[in-house]
Each structure stands twice: as C-alpha cells, then as structure tokens.
Amino acid sequence: MKRISLFTILTLCLLSMSFGAFAEDLSLSALTLTTNPDGSQEYSVNLQILIFMTALSFIPAAVIMMTSFTRIVVVMAILRQAFGLQQTPSNQVIIGLTLFMTLFIMTPVYNQIDRTAIQPYLSENLTSTEAINLGKIPLRAFMLEQTRVKDLDTLAAMAGIDAVDEPTDLPMTVIIPAFIISELKTAFQIGFILFIPFLIIDLVVASILMAMGMMMLSPMIVSLPFKLMLFVLVDGWNLVIGTIATSYGMGS
Numbered sequence: 001m002k003r004i005s006l007f008t009i010l011t012l013c014l015l016s017m018s019f020g021a022f023a024e025d026l027s028l029s030a031l032t033l034t035t036n037p038d039g040s041q042e043y044s045v046n047l048q049i050l051i052f053m054t055a056l057s058f059i060p061a062a063v064i065m066m067t068s069f070t071r072i073v074v075v076m077a078i079l080r081q082a083f084g085l086q087q088t089p090s091n092q093v094i095i096g097l098t099l100f101m102t103l104f105i106m107t108p109v110y111n112q113i114d115r116t117a118i119q120p121y122l123s124e125n126l127t128s129t130e131a132i133n134l135g136k137i138p139l140r141a142f143m144l145e146q147t148r149v150k151d152l153d154t155l156a157a158m159a160g161i162d163a164v165d166e167p168t169d170l171p172m173t174v175i176i177p178a179f180i181i182s183e184l185k186t187a188f189q190i191g192f193i194l195f196i197p198f199l200i201i202d203l204v205v206a207s208i209l210m211a212m213g214m215m216m217l218s219p220m221i222v223s224l225p226f227k228l229m230l231f232v233l234v235d236g237w238n239l240v241i242g243t244i245a246t247s248y249g250m251g252s
Contacts, residue, residue: 063102065176065179065180066139066143066176066179067102067105067106068101068102068105068106068183068244068248069098069099069102070180070183070184070187071183071184071186071187071190071244071247072097072098072101072102072187072244073094073095073098074183074184074187074188074191075187075190075191075194075240075244076089076094076097076098077094078187078188078190078191078194078195079191079194079240080094081195082191082194082195082198082199082227083198083224083227083228083231084198084202084220084223084224084227085224101241101244101245104245105245105248106142109138109139109142112138113135113138113139116134116135116137116138117131117132117134117135118131118135120134136172140168140172140175141168143175143176143179144167144168144175144179145249146179146182146183146186146248147167147175147178147179147182148178148181148182148185149167151178151179151181151182152167152170152174152175152178154178155174155177155178155181156170156174159171159173159174161174186247190243190244190247194240197230198227201223201226201227201230202219202220202223204223205219205222205223205226206219206223209222
C-alpha cells in the first residue's frame with residue numbers, strides 16, 4: 001500500500017501541474033471539482049480514479065527521470081562497454097541492480113515523503129491536493145541538490161522565466177529536464193574515470209601484440225582477462241557502487 005501511495009504521489013506531482021487548468025474545461029458532469037469553504041479545490045471520486053489510472057502510465061518515466069536511476073544505469077552501461085563485453089552483465093542484471101540501488105539511494109527521500117504527505121493523507125488529515133504539494137517538496141529538494149545552476153539557468157531562460165529568488169520557485173517543468181541533463185553529465189564524468197584504466201590495458205596489450213607481429217590477434221580478446229583480473233583484485237563492484245552512492249551524499 002505504501003509503495004502504491006509513493007508512486008501515486010510522485011506521478012501526481014507531475015500531473016497536478018497541468019491538470020488544474022485542464023479540469024476546469026471538462027464538460028462531463030461526472031468529472032467535477034468541488035470548492036471548499038477555504039477556497040481550495042477537491043477532485044471528485046471519479047476524477048481521482050481517472051487521474052490514478054492515467055498516472056500509472058507515467059510511473060516508469062517518473063522512476064527513471066526523477067530519481068537516481070539515470071545516473072546509475074548510464075554508469076553501468078559505460079562500465080560494460082569499457083570491459084569490451086556486449087552481453088555481460090546482461091541488461092536484466094544491470095536494470096535490476098540499478099533499480100535496487102535507486103531504491104537504496106531514494107529511501108531517505110521516500111521516508112520524508114511518507115512522513116510529511118503519505119501518512120497524513122492516509123490518516124485523512126490532508127486532502128489529496130495538500131498531500132501532492134507536500135510530497136513534491138522532498139523530491140524537488142533532492143533534484144535541486146543534484147542539479148547544476150547552469151542547467152537550471154539554461155532551461156529557465158528557454159522557458160522565458162526571469163530570475164527567481166530561490167531555485168525552489170522554479171516550476172517542475174524546468175527542474176526535471178535540468179536535473180536529467182545534470183545527471184547525464186555526472187554519469188559521463190564517472191564513466192570517463194572508470195574507462196581510463198581499461199583503456200590503458202587495451203593500449204598496452206595492443207602495443208605488445210603489434211611488437212610481436214601478432215596483428216591478426218584481436219587485442220580485445222587478450223586484454224579482457226587482464227581487465228577482469230584488475231577489476232576483481234581492486235574489488236571493483238564495491239568501488240563503483242560506493243562511488244555512485246557517495247556522489248549522492250550517502251554515507252558522508
């Protein structure tokens with residue numbers, strides 16, 4: 001129940017940005033908005049079901065683009081390429097490891113969303129709109145912490161938004177793409193550092209084979225055991241996973 005609630009809150013955070021204006025133009029009598037005495041608006045039951053069913057299709061995009069998933073999967077893909085392997089580890093292993101690493105890294109954010117938004121909403125102390133607004137705060141803080149100011153400025157300028165007092169004043173439509181760009185840049189930086197030792201091994205092996213006149217033998221085949229041995233000796237998986245987690249402030 002908590003997992004479903006988490007995905008619902010996360011995806012509705014995106015949907016709520018555009019759905020408010022859309023809902024006002026609906027002409028179907030079953031899809032109505034109720035105005036509370038304090039001026040806030042509450043969706044009807046049928047409309048909540050419609051939003052939830054629509055939100056299900058946004059869950060993969062939300063998980064991939066609003067969490068640490070992108071950085072981890074790109075680093076893993078670059079690492080596999082550095083080894084010179086095409087199918088080992090397989091895509092299923094990489095995606096599975098990335099998913100559980102994402103859950104590990106995003107646990108503090110989820111706990112904060114659960115404490116401030118999900119549990120009060122399940123206890124009927126908050127309306128759905130209030131829960132969504134409160135649920136966006138920890139997620140927005142996480143993304144802004146990992147987003148470069150230059151990327152935020154670029155996306156804000158493209159959106160025609162003037163200078164704001166705080167980055168939190170920017171809409172999610174600006175923060176999310178800026179966050180994705182920053183994640184890709186960071187992933188490529190980590191991948192570059194990982195690639196260098198394997199590239200050196202390839203160069204050394206290729207030079208030795210050429211000096212021996214064994215030009216018909218692929219250097220990739222000969223260097224692969226040495227790269228695997230180096231990776232195992234330095235406890236590579238521990239270093240890679242630790243580096244990724246540390247880049248998000250885990251364990252610091």
